[in-house]
Amino acid sequence: MTYCVGLCLEQGLVMLGDTRTNAGVDNISTFSKLQRVEVPGERVIGLATAGNLAITQAVWGHLQEGVFLDGQRLRLPDVLNMFQAARLVGAAVRAVFAADGPTLSAQGIGFDCSLLVGGQIGEEPPRLFLIYAAGNFIEATADTPFLQIGEHKYGKPILDRVLTYDTPIADGVKLALVSMDSTLRSNLTVGLPIDLLEVKRDELRVHQWRRMGEDDPYFAAVRQGWSEALRHAYMVMPAPDWA
Numbered sequence: 513m514t515y516c517v518g519l520c521l522e523q524g525l526v527m528l529g530d531t532r533t534n535a536g537v538d539n540i541s542t543f544s545k546l547q548r549v550e551v552p553g554e555r556v557i558g559l560a561t562a563g564n565l566a567i568t569q570a571v572w573g574h575l576q577e578g579v580f581l582d583g584q585r586l587r588l589p590d591v592l593n594m595f596q597a598a599r600l601v602g603a604a605v606r607a608v609f610a611a612d613g614p615t616l617s618a619q620g621i622g623f624d625c626s627l628l629v630g631g632q633i634g635e636e637p638p639r640l641f642l643i644y645a646a647g648n649f650i651e652a653t654a655d656t657p658f659l660q661i662g663e664h665k666y667g668k669p670i671l672d673r674v675l676t677y678d679t680p681i682a683d684g685v686k687l688a689l690v691s692m693d694s695t696l697r698s699n700l701t702v703g704l705p706i707d708l709l710e711v712k713r714d715e716l717r718v719h720q721w722r723r724m725g726e727d728d729p730y731f732a733a734v735r736q737g738w739s740e741a742l743r744h745a746y747m748v749m750p751a752p753d754w755a
Contacts, residue, residue, distance in 0.1 A: 513701035514545055514662040516560035517671070517688055518628040520640035520652040523681040524712040524719070525630050527558045528688040530696070532703030533565050546707040547572060549588045549631075552717045557588050557597060557631035558709045562662035563624040563645070567608055571625065574604040594631060594639035601629050602647035609645075626661040631711060638713055666698040667691030685710060685720075689734045706731075 516529035529546040543565060549557040559575075561568035578585040581596070581603050591597045605625060613623050623645050630640035630652075640652040642659040652659050654677040660668065670690050679687070685708070695702050710720035724731040 513699070514562045515660070515664060515667060515692065515695045515699070515702045516545060516562055516628055516662055517658060517660045517664070517667060517691055518558075518560065518630050518640045518652070519658045519671075519675065519679075519684045519688060520630060520638055520677075521657055521681055521684050522678050522713070523684075524710065524715075525558070525632070525638045525640060526681065526684045526688050526711075527560055527628065527630055527709040528692055528706060529560045530692065530702045530704070530706050532701065534701055540703070542705070544707055546709060548709055548718060548721065550718050551589055554716060555589070555631065555633040556711050556715075556717055557594075557629065557633075558711070559588075559601070560628040560661065562626050564621075567612070567623065567625045568627070570608045570612065571601070571604045571627065574607055575601065579604045579607060591633070593633050593636055594629075594641070597631070597633070598629055598641035598643060598649045598651070601627055601641075601643050602649055605643060605645065606647040609647075628659055628661055632713065632716060634716075638711060663695055663699045663702055666695040670694065681710065681712060686734060689724075689731055690738050693731075693735045693738060 514530055519526040531542045531544055533543045534540045545561045547559045575588055578587050579600055581600050586600055591600055609623055625645050627643040632638040640659055641649045643649040657677045658671050658675055675687055692706055705723050705725040708722045712719045
């Protein structure tokens with residue numbers, strides 16, 4: 513399994529994903545689930561994936577080779593805007609399903625994949641989309657400025673309580689890491705290292721690309737600080753007067 517989260521904020525975009533892939537307790541591997549496409553000064557796009565690794569790698573391969581959309585073979589460096597980027601990723605998902613779906617079904621394997629695609633092209637604002645296994649998608653909004661795929665339930669509460677569209681991007685990075693830490697502590701199928709992509713509005717380039725493991729000092733500080741803050745909050749809460 514995996515956990516990936518994307519934040520679409522007024523100041524830019526944050527995407528974060530783990531790297532653990534497992535096919536049983538004794539077959540654990542590390543694969544990056546966060547890819548990026550960058551044409552400095554023109555566009556920057558991030559793509560995070562969850563689900564069957566063979567399916568998501570096939571989708572990424574199709575996107576690199578080109579996918580037919582509106583009668584043209586396009587790649588992510590070719591699309592005109594982020595809406596077209598989301599449509600192209602959806603078309604790639606459907607192309608993989610058309611090629612592999614019947615064979616997977618015959619083996620009793622479901623077509624399991626979901627993807628986050630976010631970024632900025634030209635003068636349009638940063639945008640973030642979640643693409644489902646059917647190739648359809650939804651978009652993050654100012655009211656709901658984050659999207660998640662994979663094992664999302666553990667990392668959702670902190671985002672629901674704190675994150676808003678006008679949250680500064682540095683705080684967004686911190687919140688994404690707290691969300692990931694909550695997931696890492698509660699689900700063994702999600703594991704380090706983690707990959708971080710930060711895109712600042714109108715820079716049209718990757719502002720930060722970072723891989724973090726156990727030895728990353730900032731992530732270690734976030735994990736320790738969050739644990740201590742939770743313990744302190746618990747201790748100072750009053751006991752029930754009826755206990």
